Amino acid sequence: MKDTRFIRNICTIAHIDHGKTTFVDRILELTKSVDPRKMHEQFLDQMDLERERGITIKAQPVKVIYNYDGQDYEINIIDTPGHVDFSYEVSRSMAACEGAVLIVDASQGIEAQTVAHSYLAIENELDIVPVLNKIDLPNANIEESLQQVADLLGVPKQDVLKMSAKTGEGVENVLRAIVEQVRPPKGDPNKPLRALIFDAKYDKYRGVIVYVRIFDGVLKKKDQILIMSTNQKYEVEEIGIFTPTMVPTDSLGPGEVGYVIAGIKEVSEAKVGDTITNALSPTDEPLPGYRDVKPMVYASVFPGLPEYYEELKKSLEKLKLNDWALTFEPTTSPALGFGFRCGFLGLLHMDVVRERLEREFEISVIMTAPNVEYKVLLRNGETIIVNDPAKFPEEDQIEKVYEPYVKLSIITPTDYMGNILTHLQNERRATLQHTENAGKNRIIMYFKAPLAEIISDFFDKLKAMSRGYASMDYEMMGFEESEIVKLTILVNREPVDALSTLVHKSKAYTVAKKLVDKLAELIPRHQFEIPIQAKASGRIIARADIKALRKDVLAKCYGGDVTRKMKLLEKQKEGKKKLREIGQVSIPQEAFLAILKIGQEEK
Structure with a gap:
């Protein structure tokens, strides 16, 4: 059995695009863990989507062997995402580690996610190795950044290591610091098996592959295992480690990170955060799991063609195994048929799920506009939770509406403070709570803001206003009373619930006008005139018309007097009246996406 004194388990944490994945690339090269011919940039970013966007979406484990003063050390590294939408991946990774490289x-310098992840690491009692990256850049502000890191963690400035993950300078010093400063894992191989499921993925040939960290006991091939929350028993078919490819081994002991294949067919049977134990000699105490992640944004997803409903359901189930923050439940829409109401952590998360459905499962989907969760107090005293505009009660039934507010923290150079402050107060209904100094020419602003205003395009807008220098993080504060109205879109006088949205009363007319104009552009012309209307608070507040497509009925009329032409035109007029009464308007997929674009243009 491996001696736990020579094992180190760490995760990499940082703000988005600060060089975590590049740092792991250099470690893989330095420890010769990957064949140089197979090595490529962002090696641990397995998805095409991650490499295209230059972001990490999934936490990815890898085991390397590092020789320190003649002794081989096994270092298990979990590379984590940096975007605010994927913070749950970071918290899960921390539960499987004793240390973190910040x-x-x-x-x-220090950014919003750096602060959030540092506090998370301190809460999890991890040994933190602070590192300053990109010291080779001409605009690197080394001294000031060192001071910021030292102030954040309360450590001497000289304890912060310096490196360039791109050139490899200083990476070896970080590896030495991991061995010296991160405590080895504790665990007794003679105790009953306790293994934490920190991730999982679905393989169509092998079923569910579970990623585990062993805390106590030993896991071997052919062992009978028990998943504690479901009480389901399985026989282990294969266990192994990540190098970073999956390599089978005979056993996994305390402190080790690896994978388990045990013929688990159903996605719901391997819950992330669950404990695996030995079925013949089970442990009494499961490991503390994770708190359930609460979705922030809700949208409905419908298959491009109704017959793919079952396929969409299976795809979402498989995706949920790999992405525990995704929630979904069946829904139905008169316009789009059967689909699912899904919960996401933010707009980037929603966009990534849509792209993964289309790429990995080859399913074309229609997504409705995103909404947050509202609390509605009805006149009969009942309180209901609404995350779907179609289920928003009629105005005469509502006593009060409460919307979710967040504590928004923004770190920005002082030059951009005025623009950000004006934009948030005028456009986003936010109020400034207080400010703090964050070092030379940098400031932290704390706002109270409605979540609905932050989840749309605010992240992109913030980057544009600050030329990429400002960063943000937010946490839920609770619900507050607000004037929210339902904006119902009527196409040819018929309400289309999939185009409905919930907006603040002060923005209802602006959004309505832009939306009807946009839909008038996107919906193709028919043989009859189509009115597009927006209704709020019981009245029509905006309208746009799509002119009828004129068919030239006189083309076949050769000669004859004017009465013959008039007769043909009258006949066409009668036909159009009938068409208008019974005509079905075909709405293209782009129209359903228009509401997303309106939200972005309008702000």
């Missing part, structure tokens, strides 16, 4: 970009 990476800060020398040209950007």
Whole structure:
């Protein structure tokens, strides 16, 4: 059995694009863990989507062997995402580790996610190795960034390591610091098996592959295992480690990170955060799991063609195994048929799920506009939770509506403070709570803001206003009373619930006008005139018309007097009246996406 004194388990944490994945690339090269011919940039970003966007979406484990003063050390690294939407991946990774490498970009300094992840690591009692990255850049502000990291963690400035993950300078020093400063894992191989499921993925040939960290006991091939929350028993078919490819081994002991294949067919049977134990000699105490992640944004997903409903359901189930923050339940829409109401952590998360459905499962989907969760107090005293505009009660039934508010923290250079402050107060209904100094020419602003205003395009807008220097993080505060109205879109006088949205009363007319104009552009012309109307608070507040497509009925009329032409035109007029009464308007997929674009243009 491996001696746990020579094992180190760490995760990499940082703000988005501060160099975590590049740092792991250099470690893989330095420890010769990957064949140089197979090595490529962002090696641990397995998805095409991750490499295209230059972001990490999934936490990815890898085991390397590092020789320190003649002794081989096994270092298990979990590379984590940095975007605010994927914070849950970071918290899960921390539960499987004893240490964390905190990476800060020398040209950007401390950013919002750096602060959030640092506090999370301190809460989890991890040994933190602070590192300043990108010291080779000409605009690197090394001294000031060192001071910021030292102030954040309360450590001497000289304890912060310096490196360039791109060139490899200083990476070896970080590896030495991991061995010296991170405590080895504790665990007794003679105790009953306790293994934490920190991730999982679905393989169509092998079923569910579970990623585990062993805390106590030993896991071997052919062992009978028990998943504690479901009480389901399985026989282990294969266990192994990540190098970073999956390599089978004979056993996994305390402190080790690896994978388990045990013929688990159903996605719901391997819950992330669950404990695996030995079925013949089970443990009494499961490991503390994770708190359930609460979705922030809701949208409905419908298959491009109704017959793919079952396929969409299976795809979402498989995706949920790999993405525990995704929630979904069946829904139906008169316009789009059967689909699912899904919960996401933010707009990037929603966009990633849509792309993964289309790429990995080859399913074309229609997504409705995103909404947050509202609390509605009805006149009969009942309180209901509404995350779907179609289920928003009629105005005469509502006593009060409460919307979710967040504590928004923004770190920005002082030059951009005025623009950000004006935009948030005028456009986003936010109020400034207080400000703090964050070092030379940098400031932290704390706002109270409605979640609905932050989840749309605010992240992109913030980057544009600050030329990429500002960063943000937010946490839920609770619900507050607000004037929310339902904006119902009527196409040819018929309400289309999939185009409905919930907006603040002050923005209802602006959004309505832009939306009807946009839909008038996107919906193709028919043989009859189509009115597009927006209704709020019981009245029509905006309208746009799609002119009828004129068919030239006189083309076949050769000669004859004017009465013959008039007769043909009258006949056409009568036909159009009938068409209008019974005509079905075909609405293209782009129209359903228009509401997303309106939200972005309008702000």
